[in-house]
Structure formats: structure tokens, C-alpha cells
Amino acid sequence: MPHKTQTVGYVRVSSTDQNVARQLEAVGPVDRVFEEKVSGGSRSDRTALAECIRYVRDGDVVRVSSMDRLARSLRDLRDIVDEISAKGASVMFVKEQQTYGADADDAIGHLMLNLLGAFAEFERSLIRERQSEGIRIAKESGKYLGRARKLTSDQVDEARALIETGVPKTVIAQKLNINRATLYRALALPHDA
Structure with missing residues (x-):
């Protein structure tokens, strides 16, 4: 029996406090959703991503709200897209309006993936720099108390x-x-x- 192609969604938030509703809305209607509430730092902790990659088959489409929800670095982005593409599936990034798959083996597609991924990585770096600068300024003025303790x-x-x-x-x-x-x-x- 031939495989019925599916559209699956992958959504990730960095903490359990964040809500995935906005990403789910961006991804739109799908046959199945893989939802993760974990920082994108270490790929080994991202069990829903691993499950999603194992699940997809030839002809499937993985919809992600934006590149930074799938990967935290350009290298990781390329590796994940390559893994999904190697299975004959494709990855669609809603925000960037880009789709990459096994059949899109063109130079322009690779260039766009690398450019957009590099911009996403650069944007995250700027955010971290601004956050560090804000913390430094708050510490100098005595206003920074750090994260509230979980335990008394x-x-x-x-x-x-x-x-x-x-x-x-x-x-x-x-x-x-x-x-x-x-x-x-x-x-x-x-x-x-």
C-alpha cells in the first residue's frame, strides 16, 4: 500500500512558561504536530525533533513557523534540513516563505537557506548581546537581582x-x-x- 503523504508541524518553545499557540497558528492545519518545550541549544535534548525526523516519509512536508524554531545555528539548520530531505520529505518555513526538500537541489535554494539561516543566527546573537548589556547596566545601577529562586x-x-x-x-x-x-x-x- 503506498504511503499517504502528510503535512506535519514542528513547534518549539524555549521554556514551559511559553505558549505554542502562535506557532501552531502560523503552521496551520497539519496531519500531526510534534511539540517541544526545550531550549534549542542541545539537539540531543530535542526528542520531539528526533521523533519528527523518524516519522516523516517520502513526499511529506514538515511545516515550521520560522527557521529559528527549528535550529539555533546555521550548521544545525543545514544538518536538520538535509536529514529531512534525505528521507524524501521537505521543510517549509512559514515566516521566511521558503521550502527546501530533496527535489530542490539547486544552487539558489542552497544560497537562500544559508543566507536566511545566517541572518536568523545573527539576529539571535544581537538579542543575546542586548540582553547581556541590559543585565550589565542593571547590575551597575543595583537594579538587577537575577532570577528568582525556585526554593526557599x-x-x-x-x-x-x-x-x-x-x-x-x-x-x-x-x-x-x-x-x-x-x-x-x-x-x-x-x-x-
Whole structure:
């Protein structure tokens, strides 16, 4: 039985606080959505992306709201598009109004992917620079307090007491409704912090 081609959506937000509704609206109606709530920094943490790439077949289209939702660097963007294209599928970027696939093996297409990807990477770098500059200025004026702590000192003391009794850190993190990394960071702080 021949494969029924599908249009699938891939959406990614950087944190669980962000909403994917705007991206879903941009992607439009699709047969299936792969949704990720994780920073784009490490590809190994992006399980929905890996699942999406495994899922697509020849003739499928992967719709993404914009290039920066698929990749954080030009190299990563090219690698992901190449992986999807190698399966005979194509990638459509809604914001950039560009589609890349196995059948689009032309020099202009490669140039556009590289140019638009480079601009997206450059834009992210500018945002990080402006953010760092803003934090530096706020620190100098005494207005920057940093990120609010997830745990109170009483909760950290409680966690330390539970660890001493042999309770696994995973269980403690679940009890405190935080992830393990947050628990480890809190435990690394001095007792009076």
C-alpha cells in the first residue's frame, strides 16, 4: 500500500512558561504536530525533533513557523534540513516563505537557506548581546537581582535533611515540584545563601 503523504508541524518553545499557540497558528492545519518545550541549544535534548525526523516519509512536508524554531545555528539548520530531505520529505518555513526538500537541489535554494539561516543566527546573537548589556547596566545601577529562586531556604534545608535520611534526589525534586537540575543548584549554594 503506498504511503499517504502528510503535512506535519514542528513547534518549539524555549521554556514551559511559553505558549505554542502562535506557532501552531502560523503552521496551520497539519496531519500531526510534534511539540517541544526545550531550549534549542542541545539537539540531543530535542526528542520531539528526533521523533519528527523518524516519522516523516517520502513526499511529506514538515511545516515550521520560522527557521529559528527549528535550529539555533546555521550548521544545525543545514544538518536538520538535509536529514529531512534525505528521507524524501521537505521543510517549509512559514515566516521566511521558503521550502527546501530533496527535489530542490539547486544552487539558489542552497544560497537562500544559508543566507536566511545566517541572518536568523545573527539576529539571535544581537538579542543575546542586548540582553547581556541590559543585565550589565542593571547590575551597575543595583537594579538587577537575577532570577528568582525556585526554593526557599527552608525547602533547601528540608531537601538536605531528606538526603541525609537516604531519600533519592529524584524523589525530593518531585516532592518539591522542581527538576533535578534546580535541586542540584540549590544544594550547591552555601547553607546561609
